[in-house]
Amino acid sequence: MTQIKPITSLLIANRGEIACRIIRTARAMGVRTIAVYSDADAKALHVRQADEAVHIGPSPARESYLVGEKIIAAAKATGAEAIHPGYGFLSENADFAQAVIDAGIIWVGPNPDSIRAMGLKDAAKERMIAAGVPVTPGYLGADQSPERLAGEAAAVGYPVLIKAVAGGGGKGMRRVDDPADFADALVSCQREAASSFGNTDVLIEKYILSPRHIEVQVFGDTHGNVVHLFERDCSLQRRHQKVIEEAPAPGMDPATREAICAAAVKAAKAVDYVGAGTIEFIADASEGLRADRIWFMEMNTRLQVEHPVTEEITGVDLVEWQLRVASGEVLPKRQEELAIDGWAVEARLYAEDPANGFLPSIGRLDTFYIPSNTRIETGVVEGSQVSPFYDPMIAKVIVHRDSREEALRDLAQACASIHVRPVRTNAEFLSRTLLWMRSPSVVTEDSLEAGGELVITSVDPLSVLDTGLIERQGEKLTMRFEPDLTLQSAGAILLLDAGEQPLSQRPFLSATGGRTYVAEESSVWNPLFGFRLNRTPNHTVRLAIDGNATEIDLDIGGLREPEIYDYDNNSGVWAQDALFGVAHHFDYVGSAEGGGTAAAGDGAILSPMPGRIIAVEVSAGDSVTKGQKLVTLEAMKMEHSLTAPFGGTVAELSAVEGGQVSEGAVLVRLTAADAA
Numbered sequence: 001m002t003q004i005k006p007i008t009s010l011l012i013a014n015r016g017e018i019a020c021r022i023i024r025t026a027r028a029m030g031v032r033t034i035a036v037y038s039d040a041d042a043k044a045l046h047v048r049q050a051d052e053a054v055h056i057g058p059s060p061a062r063e064s065y066l067v068g069e070k071i072i073a074a075a076k077a078t079g080a081e082a083i084h085p086g087y088g089f090l091s092e093n094a095d096f097a098q099a100v101i102d103a104g105i106i107w108v109g110p111n112p113d114s115i116r117a118m119g120l121k122d123a124a125k126e127r128m129i130a131a132g133v134p135v136t137p138g139y140l141g142a143d144q145s146p147e148r149l150a151g152e153a154a155a156v157g158y159p160v161l162i163k164a165v166a167g168g169g170g171k172g173m174r175r176v177d178d179p180a181d182f183a184d185a186l187v188s189c190q191r192e193a194a195s196s197f198g199n200t201d202v203l204i205e206k207y208i209l210s211p212r213h214i215e216v217q218v219f220g221d222t223h224g225n226v227v228h229l230f231e232r233d234c235s236l237q238r239r240h241q242k243v244i245e246e247a248p249a250p251g252m253d254p255a256t257r258e259a260i261c262a263a264a265v266k267a268a269k270a271v272d273y274v275g276a277g278t279i280e281f282i283a284d285a286s287e288g289l290r291a292d293r294i295w296f297m298e299m300n301t302r303l304q305v306e307h308p309v310t311e312e313i314t315g316v317d318l319v320e321w322q323l324r325v326a327s328g329e330v331l332p333k334r335q336e337e338l339a340i341d342g343w344a345v346e347a348r349l350y351a352e353d354p355a356n357g358f359l360p361s362i363g364r365l366d367t368f369y370i371p372s373n374t375r376i377e378t379g380v381v382e383g384s385q386v387s388p389f390y391d392p393m394i395a396k397v398i399v400h401r402d403s404r405e406e407a408l409r410d411l412a413q414a415c416a417s418i419h420v421r422p423v424r425t426n427a428e429f430l431s432r433t434l435l436w437m438r439s440p441s442v443v444t445e446d447s448l449e450a451g452g453e454l455v456i457t458s459v460d461p462l463s464v465l466d467t468g469l470i471e472r473q474g475e476k477l478t479m480r481f482e483p484d485l486t487l488q489s490a491g492a493i494l495l496l497d498a499g500e501q502p503l504s505q506r507p508f509l510s511a512t513g514g515r516t517y518v519a520e521e522s523s524v525w526n527p528l529f530g531f532r533l534n535r536t537p538n539h540t541v542r543l544a545i546d547g548n549a550t551e552i553d554l555d556i557g558g559l560r561e562p563e564i565y566d567y568d569n570n571s572g573v574w575a576q577d578a579l580f581g582v583a584h585h586f587d588y589v590g591s592a593e594g595g596g597t598a599a600a601g602d603g604a605i606l607s608p609m610p611g612r613i614i615a616v617e618v619s620a621g622d623s624v625t626k627g628q629k630l631v632t633l634e635a636m637k638m639e640h641s642l643t644a645p646f647g648g649t650v651a652e653l654s655a656v657e658g659g660q661v662s663e664g665a666v667l668v669r670l671t672a673a674d675a676a
Contacts, residue, residue, distance in 0.1 A: 013083050016379030020377070087304065114272060128267055133296045160204055211467045212233065218278070220275065227338065230314065235469070245345070274325065275322055362386045376396070
């Protein structure tokens with residue numbers, strides 16, 4: 001019989017929003033919490049929220065959060081009875097779990113043997129085959145030679161997925177559609193896998209052309225009980241990274257739900273699973289969700305990022321369950337006591353710029369606002385720093401409503417109301433995606449150049465829901481609208497400040513962070529003369545001048561589109577688009593008489609953020625073509641390729657493989673092919 005010993009002190013071996021999430025439940029249970037932190041996280045929210053905090057090293061995770069010895073030493077020094085790993089970092093490291101147990105500390109997670117059994121995708125699939133759980137066709141062999149892998153890919157049939165056997169979170173995964181691209185994709189996949197997991201081995205899987213990502217939350221205790229808490233749909237992904245998750249899965253009929261959940265429980269029992277885990281399945285949704293077209297992909301032996309949607313529809317606190325099970329208690333509920341209530345949707349807010357290739361954005365969060373009518377999981381507040389050392393996710397926004405329609409609608413509105421600056425986020429992208437999910441449409445004919453007619457047709461939302469949806473929609477979800485109204489509104493505020501200054505001496509404006517707009521007298525300033533300040537209840541503008549907040553009402557040419565503004569004499573105006581939540585920054589760039597634009601197109605390829613150079617693809621003097629890869633930068637746990645904006649010659653090369661670079665550093669300088 002397992003001894004029941006309630007946990008009274010807990011060290012969280014993680015950071016950010018998951019550390020804050022664990023602290024919240026632990027505090028409610030009366031458990032003392034201990035945080036760990038790196039140099040970059042010295043002032044982080046999870047450090048401030050914990051009862052105690054221990055510094056464990058430099059900012060790079062490999063020198064702090066990934067050093068198990070430092071974590072265990074911190075636990076011993078503070079008298080922590082248990083360690084919760086959160087997700088990522090050391091959460092699925094069986095050797096670390098064993099070291100924790102050997103140190104006499106409670107491990108809040110599955111036993112090390114279960115982690116090992118499911119930690120490598122190839123071994124896990126072999127075990128599932130033996131247990132009678134259906135798996136996707138592919139290659140799981142030990143021969144990792146490029147020739148053998150390419151041959152197996154051809155045998156499986158393109159398109160295929162190359163997947164790191166030790167992977168997770170979309171790292172070390174590449175889709176390949178053409179045999180000619182296989183070699184390059186394999187090298188990139190192995191390189192990312194080595195960086196993230198220290199293991200370059202991969203497997204090959206058949207790529208399902210209409211895939212839905214369905215996963216089942218399972219939970220086991222030390223008394224032999226295993227239950228499921230139903231399924232989640234995580235099909236909305238970008239580069240295999242989940243963006244929006246929901247529970248339950250749309251279009252899931254009772255028979256299919258029973259089959260997939262039963263398979264998940266069978267998979268968990270096959271490895272004597274204890275604690276929270278997720279069984280991930282891939283479904284061929286070309287004919288809807290069917291039990292005979294759903295296959296096991298992998299198991300995540302930890303708490304998932306998207307666990308809140310399961311909590312919302314079941315009323316269960318999964319972190320509380322983790323702590324109780326780790327203490328030796330029986331699962332708080334039996335399977336028949338669990339039921340689905342309503343619909344929950346989660347959106348991941350990333351510090352990134354969708355309109356600029358989803359490049360991560362770093363810096364200080366001068367403004368950080370998320371509507372309070374949502375569940376917010378975050379590890380940042382206003383004034384926090386978004387660093388280049390960790391994952392760019394800064395928050396999760398969750399809503400729980402009676403129906404999917406209501407949940408999508410309210411979450412879309414919430415994302416549109418998110419206000420973050422100057423760090424850029426994907427809030428606008430999330431809002432557009434959620435709105436599109438509610439009422440999708442497709443272009444049935446696009447032949448305007450040939451004299452045809454553009455026809456937009458509404459379609460069944462579930463007929464287009466798969467893991468490729470975001471990629472297919474492309475610019476529809478990421479493009480920035482022309483901020484004409486926003487620009488004019490910002491100009492109106494500057495006119496207030498300009499007072500009696502002659503029009504010709506009033507400042508130009510430019511919208512930074514995307515395209516540049518210059519407020520020229522003929523196109524922008526003249527219409528502003530008709531603007532007037534009115535007291536209209538539905539058009540309130542928040543205006544801050546010299547640090548003094550004041551509210552005004554603005555009537556812009558009869559258009560009543562609510563905007564949020566912040567004004568500063570030195571840094572210009574921030575104006576937020578109300579429809580999709582995108583913020584535009586307008587700077588002073590000169591006077592109307594001075595004119596002129598900043599020099600551009602000098603061929604300098606700049607580092608978009610601090611990071612490490614992991615590949616240099618060119619040499620000084622090389623001729624390059626437009627779009628050719630020049631340098632690959634690793635930052636915020638992702639690879640980012642920098643390409644040539646035009647054809648020409650590599651005039652200067654500053655990038656060195658393995659070198660650390662700062663934001664704005666010149667990596668390559670090109671001379672255009674037609675330059676004199």
